[in-house]
Amino acid sequence: MPRHAQRLMDTLSLASVTQSAARWLLCAALQTCGLSALAQTLPLAATDWPPFEFADAQGMATGADTEVIQAAFERMQLSASIRIQPWARVEQQGAKGEFAAIYSVIKTPERMQNFVFSDPISSSKMVFFKRKSQALQWQSLADLSAYTVGISAGFAYPEVFTQAVQAKQFKAVVPSYGASADLSSLKGLQRGVVDVVICELSVCQYLIKTHATDLTGIDHMPTLIGTELPMYLAFSKNWPRAEALAHEFNLALAKVTSSGARKKIYKKYGMQSE
Incomplete structure (x- = not known):
């Protein structure tokens, strides 16, 4: 391992960055290209919440929001490794940086302390x-x-x-x-x-x-409780370059939406996409 890479790993260890985050940041540091060119896999987490996100018969993450996020990641030349688990663990581990991002998240003041929020990916009624x-x-x-x-x-x-x-x-x-x-x-x-x-x-x-x-x-x-709430992909502030990733994701999400791909995904699940 190059000396500058080893120094980076030592620094990350002292900063108590999670192992998966440290590996991703090391790979980024060794690249000479921009963030969007990093063909890396980011760990994400969600809970079982169909039709937005859920595990299929083979245990693979699927659902409307899952497919929208994957489509945006493809445009970023990123892939996602997604874990479906109870929401309390999703949010707790996400805040610690054990996942790069979690979804589908409603924004609250408490969550804004721990996460960088994307543009809305869907909404909740x-x-x-x-x-x-x-x-x-x-x-x-x-x-x-x-x-x-x-x-x-x-x-x-x-x-x-x-x-x-x-x-x-x-x-x-x-x-x-x-x-x-x-x-x-x-x-x-x-x-x-x-x-x-x-x-x-x-x-x-x-x-x-x-x-x-x-x-x-x-x-x-049929009476709606409160108002319709936007939902987001939330990047952990304890994950390297969270702000940059959120920005890249927003650009990719806009392209997924403008291309009509987002609307087709939601139609597939019998849902409406604004």
């Missing part, structure tokens, strides 16, 4: 799901004060809902954990463990369709 046998409707969250609400642990929800939870406005709030937290919440709803479940519209519609036998008695209330 949160609604309440209920049993078909329930004659439930709501205009204000206060209308649901007598009900138990199912949530997915660690997820970011619209501020109006978060404030209602903090104010203990509902009868109870029951979190689900793991890589398939939304599916667990829906199954709890089917069994009567909770009265309603807050969930992204496309996600829980997809889960109900693909688990029809187990979730036959569930539908949703």
